[in-house]
Amino acid sequence: MNLPTVRRAFVTVGERQVHYRQAGEGPPVLLLHQSPASSAELEPLMRHLAPRWCVIAPDTPGYGHSDPLGPAQAQLGIDAYADALAALLDALGLPRAALFGSHTGAIIATRFAARHPGRVSALVANGILLNSAEERAELCANYFPPFVPDWAGGHLAWLWSRLRDQLVYYPWYQRQAARRIEWAMTLADIDHAARDLLDAGDHYRSAYRAVLDYDIAPDLPRLAMPTCLMVAQTDALVMYVPQYPAASERLSIELLPDFDALPAAVERFLLRQPALAAAVIRPDVPRRYGPGSKMLHVQGAQLHLRQHAAEAGRPLLLLHDLGSSSAALLPLLAGMGGSRPLLAPDLPGHGLSDATSAHTPEAIAELLHALLGQAGMRDADVLAEGASAAVALALAARLPGLQVTLCNPRALAAAELPQLAQHLPPPLDACSAGSHLLRAWTYLKDRDLYSPWGERSAATALPGMQPPPAEALQRGLIDLLRARAIYPRLLAAALRQATWEAIAASGARVLAVPGHAAHTRLAGVQALPVERAGRAGLLGDLRR
Template sequence: MIRITRHYVDVPLGDGSQRRVHYRQAGSGPPLLMIHQSPRNSGEYAPLMERWAEHFTCIAPDTPGFGQSDPLPGSPEIDDFADALVATMDALGLPPCPAYGFHSGGIILVTALKRHPQRFTGLAIGGYAIWTPQEMALFGEKYLPPFEPAGYGEHLVWLWSRMLEQSWFFPWFDTRDAARLPGAHADVARIDLAVREMLDAGAAYRAGYGAVLRAPRDIPPADALTPPVLISAYDGDPLQTHIDRLGAMPAGWRAERCATPADHQALSLDFLQGLARPPAIVPTQSAAAGFLPVRTDRFDGLIHWQGDPGSGVLIVHAPGEELKRGTTGTLAIDLPGHGLSDGWPGEAPIDWADWQQVIDKVAAHFGLTDIRLPHVAPGDAELLFPDLRPDRYGTHLIRAWQIVRARHFFAPHHAVGAASAIGFDPEAIRPECLAGEHRALLRATAARAYYQAIIGQ
């Protein structure tokens, strides 16, 4: 069975600081770089990585500002994202290698190839957009509205509708019958995943997505000497018609239409396998953050950690929360079913011994002897941690926001009244702060079981 692992790499910046990049990895053999579309993250390639891992060491970073990767400073444009990608390749220790990108991931890759042709052996691209000036103007006006958290969660109503209807109309805001898409759906899991990806990116989505939309679409001239490139697009892809807009391309470049996504992926894999095969490598990882494989009687997965492995101190978060990034002098983890760690297989346990086994495994790996558990007050687990599974209308997002806001005012959060009122810090209820707590609670699929386990220990 192919297992996808997760890692961080720290990319040096010119001022002496570092930019942290999160990436997924699977397989063995020559490296293949995989760049996701915006505003998504490398997780979209998980099924493809599991298949292509038979042929390559698949390495899929989150692009700057998306997923768990730090954003670029200032107001970056497409050249900055292309250069940042090459800097990430350098930090990972990648030799010149093949790469795959879909839609905006392809725009970043083609720009990087034009600026740094020596870093690639070839590219397979899924749909390459060549917008007309009129289309560019339309996107510039409406496609990327500001996205900031609002005090009462109003932004969540807009976000759910926006991600739902992007499969109904293209562009998503053009609600005319002529703009309808053939693949319209109301798949709750798909919508919820897209919403969570946008919540992770936050306001940074405008920088990354905007840079792609504003990027020049100039294909290298026909007499240019570049690594080979395949551009393909399947029926139903809005960018399939853009193949006719590509014009003359360099030798070694070609564009093809195909029928299905599976056909596109097969074409891409065949092309990539025909390129020069670089040597296998072990990509570099950060020494201050990562994902530790942990196996116990009940758990077999990755545990997210950040901090100082030599500190001797392990910090364990409260139910429904996650580790705090930037902690110094300690090491913090996300427990199973929380934060970025893997979930429990099946139903999460309410026996504390199962949770303690995971904690002990992490502590033993890093040699940590001072384990600090959270203080948890007894209460009704079902009221403290109600069911937040996604529903068709996105109401789980609003319920979670109401919980994280109310728990700053009352303890427990569901007992609203003078007797349960608590003091609060006005800074802590700023929308930006609540947004982080909200993401943590949505990710905490095992919060209730963890609460029951730690109370009952």
């Protein structure tokens, strides 16, 4: 059986970009995820509902890939999230929709329904908590400590322990026998939750604070639309069911045996709502894209692209380092914006782009060639960072007029290829103890300081190279974990092809920061500022 396709997109809401998933056709149903997750967790429910409805699942502001509403330390209330949801419906051209929310999403959905009742045709709230002012204060004081990158990697040990503890205790920080629960999650689920929390960073606290500080009890009896409060018997929040308001003509309560019963229960409830069947969706509403992100469909894959338009100039394709993403290029994109048209895609299997069968520099170059054609930019130049030099050179072989610029190319001499394995990353598969996070963190620390990265000695040190700050390591860790399925073999292929000898023979322009190996391996290397933001003026002048 063919599963419904879930497509991803961005829409501009005010000054923010909101990332969302969409599947199916018909009356609109909006799904809100729990914290600190993203809309990815709702894909199974989306596919279950998509045959009958147009299902849309946004990333809550500050989570997944949606911009936050404000600084991480801002004291945002629940109404800020409810009103942001109203603004999203406006941007999507949806005057009204059915609403489903899970845990944090259920509470945001409930407040939205109470605050904007005319915009909700029906509401399903899965797993809500009702507690006293004292309990809310206690949760707000302990539930969401700051999550700040630590050079030593200590925050990663906390993250993994925090995610494991929430499966055994509720709340997660009250590690007592009386607080024991049993919430089943696979290692893959915990690993995915870790990546979600890394994505949110310190912003993960915002929605938690807004939700835990909101007294939901007065709003529940006043809801004007058909509402169902659902909760699984295996959910820690089932303890609050005795405090739910009494069922009424508009309000129903459904206890489910487990989480697997949720999709069918949501479907049954929605099928009973005549107002939803009469709802209208406007699929022709133009999406207001800013100069940031969009998703393109190229050769059957969804590729993420950051694009900056300009009135004149030869387009420039910017390629991030292998194992990284276009997010690392944001300072450069901001500094070069307006100088010429800029395109910065996430390579396949990196960032927000789908993994594809393109596992070699040549195959990725073919995909990028198609992307340029779809973007109407068949005539362009390319700037590549790190090991993506191999992709740039493969693309130049397809487009002979291409001007290639390589920034801090990562390469080996042909004579060093027998030791190639020493230059590849350590195993990054998820480990039940979370050690894969620290392995990745250590790799990123040492990769640009030593060659090979795992041999820390005076003989292998790269003199003059600056250690990355903790914030940059955090960004790199997020990208590396996303790309880990493709990164080792793609890096191996790139290092085999784009050797120092091949780069020298290509005629590509090479720029590198002081202390980079390129200065000793190649002639005519141009100095590059250490900070990406300081490179914009120099690189913006790259013209044919």
